Amino acid sequence: MSVVSTASEPSDTDTSSSTSHYPLPGHISAVGLSNAQDQSGQKRRHALDLVHRLQNTGVQTDIDLPQIAVIGNQSAGKSSLIEAISGITLPRASGTCTRCPTECRLTNDPAPDAAWKCVITIRTITDRSGQALGQPLNEPFGEVIYDKAQVEDRLRRAQRAILNPHISRSQILLGDDELNDGRALTFSSNYVSMQISGPGVADLSFCDLPGLVRSTKEGSTDDIALVEGLVESYIKKPSCIILLTVSCETDIENQGALHLARKYDPKGLRTVGVLTKPDRIAQGDEDDWVRFIKNEGDHKLLNNWFCVRQPNSTELREGITWEEARNKENQFFTTHAHWRELDPMYQRYLRTQNLVGRLSSILSDLISKRLPEIYNELQLLIQKTHEDLSKLPKEPSQDPFSDISAMIHGFIVDLSKLLEGTPEHDALLQCIRPHQEKFKREIRRSAPKFRPYEKESGPQTTMPRFEFLDNEENEQEGDDDEDNLSANRQPIYIEEVYRRLQDARTRELPDKYPYIIEEWFIQQITQQWSAPSQELCLFVHKTTLEHILRLVRLRFAEFGQGVLERQARLIIEQHMKDRLEATKDRIKWLLDLEYRPFTMNTHYLSDYKNKFLSHYKMCRLEQGPNQRVHSALQSLQLQDVSRYSNSDGPEDILRQILTALGRLGITADSTDLVKLLPEDEMKPALDIMAEVRAYFQVAYKRFTDNVPLAIDYEMVKGFERDFYQYLTSKLGIHGPNSSAICRELAQESTQVATRREELLKKLERMKAGSDELSRIV
Known part of the structure; x- marks a missing residue:
């Protein structure tokens, strides 16, 4: 699985020469996380191969895939540690040389006639203004490399091409190795991808990122923020195993990588600590560092602290081999009393080989746990992406006249x-x-x-x-x-x-x-x-x-x-x-x-x-x-005309008049009498x-x-x-x-078209990832 480093920086144990690396003899097996030959090792290799295939689909953009990220300050010995784990020599130069990420994928090819080869690609994820692209652009940088001696130079040129986007790639690839017009970027999030395969190659991958800048003396304020952001983008993910590299020659509280690890993993549940440069410990301070191996003090980790010793500058210049480097490491921990006298239960936390074994176990366990979860997450994301697509306007057809006519109708x-x-x-x-x-x-x-x-x-x-x-x-x-x-x-x-x-x-x-x-x-x-x-x-x-x-x-x-x-x-x-x-x-x-x-x-x-x-x-x-007559007429309307007395009241007089008119055959009522007024x-x-x-x-x-x-x-x-x-x-x-x-009327909004394209690409990579997982889950 992924081993991710945050730098390939020079240190007191590094040299500035491009040939400063120790060779890997043909009879020595490559060191890696998946080189075990037993049944358990085969299962681990299959799991790692599956995660590599998932990475090839690009689903890591959407799904939290298990990985190992190596973090540490500049000059913390990360480059030497990665070389010891992977058997790969990284580009080195004076000053800070890694200013853009470098992804390295290693694949073991056990076939008898298999040849070692390396393909280098530049992967662009942001444009020149720093704005993220919807989909990464992959461009091969040069031909396939079959000679290991050419890899370091090619990597250096690829990094320079990323930092100088205004210069043509071919000019950087074939031109002067020191080509520089003074307009190079300080750092870039675009990265170099290196795919190596062949016999004796370990099954793993890592991404080498710029080292954490400690102060403005080593870089600008923007550089500090950029590098820290790159590191955080890895270690904030719950499935990322943080391989925290701490140099024994510097006070641990002054090493920013430790504070970042504690920020995103405050309980130390997914952090593995590594002490480097134990040969630089000041006399009298040995017990303070041995306490880490015993997992005592304020920096306890669930998966403990380890200590490794890598070749120093002199040994690298003399061309030390990988086998000699491991022998020197064994000799160091055997001859120094503070390490030699540790109980056997703590001895397993010393030496690179023990670290590799522990990392392999942690990572394989995490992969086994995460695979069913990843499968379910992919299915939910596929469904959600389909829903998001359905919410977008219908994609314009090739016949806008028919579309518009139908809409108007x-x-x-x-x-x-x-x-x-x-x-x-x-x-x-x-x-x-x-x-x-x-x-x-x-x-x-x-x-x-x-x-x-x-x-x-x-x-x-x-x-x-x-x-x-x-x-x-x-x-x-x-x-x-x-x-x-x-x-x-x-x-x-x-x-x-x-x-x-x-x-x-x-x-x-x-x-x-x-x-x-x-x-x-x-x-x-x-x-x-x-x-x-x-x-x-x-x-x-x-x-x-x-x-x-x-x-x-x-x-x-x-x-x-x-x-x-x-x-x-x-x-x-x-x-x-x-x-x-x-x-x-x-x-x-x-x-x-x-x-x-x-x-x-x-x-x-x-x-x-x-x-x-x-x-x-x-x-x-x-x-x-x-008014008096009118009132009498109104009262009369409410009374029986046939009923009257001999009084001289207005109502009786009017009643007598109506009765008399009736006897004469004249039909009249009280309202007719108004006409007599x-x-x-x-x-x-x-x-x-x-x-x-x-x-x-x-x-x-x-x-x-x-x-x-x-x-x-x-x-x-x-x-x-x-x-x-x-x-x-x-x-x-x-x-x-x-x-x-x-x-013109049917021309789709750039925002909608871009959104649809992003969702379709997301759906494509998630379906590809789902297909890979469905073979074993």
Whole structure:
């Protein structure tokens, strides 16, 4: 499985020469995590091979795969440790040489005729601005290498190519090894991938990252943050085994890698500690470091601390072999008393070979535990990715004209249903209806507030209700009361009507009055109808437009880059503006019709004139000199005419009159007796009042029907008439440039397209990972 290091830095035990490495003799097996030959070792190898295949699918982007990350400060001996574990020599140079990650995958090929080979690839995961790419780009860097001596130089050049993206790869690959124009990046998250296979090669992989920078003396503030972020991106994952490398020549509390490990693994459950450079321990401090091996003190770890000893600078320059290096390590721990005298139970935590065995066991156990979990996580992620894909707009087809035509047709069908009316409580017609009722009430309130008595007695007199309207107007709650009907109008007393009547006389005969008086009163009423009509018109316009634009968003919002939606909105707003103007013209026309009184419903007008006239006369009798007789007539209406006494009371006298008329064969009732009273001098004014009030009943009902009908015809249903042709014409999808226009309208949003591409690639790699796992899980 993955062995990940955070640096290939020089130290006091490193050299600056490119040949400073110890060779690996052919008769010595490669050291690695999967070189065991027993049955247990074979199972481990199969598990490691499976995780390698999962890494090849790229699922580590989405799933937490088991891995080992080696972390430590610069000069902590990580490079020498990785070389001892893997048998691979890393590039070395003076100063900090590893400024970009280097991934190394090792595969053992036991075939008799197998040849050692190495393929180096540059993997780009961010662009030049540092923005992450949706999918990594893999580019081979040079030909396949069959000579181990060429690997170190090729790796160095590949790292330089990443740090100098402005220079062509071929120039760096084939040109001067020291090529540098001063514009190189300090660090980069793009990395080199090295795949090595052949006999004697261990089965493992690691990623060598820049070492942790301890201070601004070793790098800028940005460098410190960048390197620390790279390290954290590995060790924060729950399935990452942290191989914490600590140099014995530096106070442990001053080594930042320890603090990072404790930050992400505070209980030490997945950290393996490694003490390096034990030959550099200051005399007298040995017991302090031996305490780590005994897992005592403040830095206890579940998997304990180990101690290894790697070749120093002199031994590397002399060309020490791997076998000699291991012998030197054994000799060191055997001859130094502090290590030699440790109990056997602690001796197993000394030497590289013991560390490798323990790491192999920890990693294989973690892989065995995680594989079923990884399989389940992949299935859930596959399902979630399918759901995310389904939420995206439909991918544009190769025939945008058909797509747009189908969308517009569907929109027109939905538009027709919307304008015709749907049963939802918040649908268009349901929103309009309350304002139509309000409009009707406003028109009713414009009824003239006639008072059939003199102004002096008017303010103290209450006008009785029009009870004969009760069965006709289903809008009571007091609205048919004369005062409520005309709440915003000043009372018009009978003497004012009479005065206007007399002032308007010209050549009329006696007892005749000019028609212009009635016309004037009616025009005063109809002039009040414009404001409520326009208010209703504007409300219906606003509400209808909102509902239609809501439908536009529903149908077009997620199509392409929103161009179709924006153009449709502009076209609809203009079309609705045109319908508004046409509707206003229609309302004005209706108002103009009402300017001059007219009706063919003469029976309705005559009937109401008689009712209003009787009502006004009765009201006037209640206040006039014949009030006593009027009261007697009202009482008589509630009594039996045949029952009377010999008294001289008004009711008895009137009863005797009606009885006598009956004996003469004349049928009459109490209301007929009113005609016997002297004629009211205000009778012409009462006639005008009754005529105007009766005409209002005819006109207002007609108008409160016609205006909503006109608005519905011209604006609501009128919007739909010929709108399909209007919309397609304005969009130009049936014109000479229809193909180009449809392609532009159908062009998908870059954000949506990128999101779909990311999800499809994610789905592809997860399915590939699932296929690999399904073979064994």
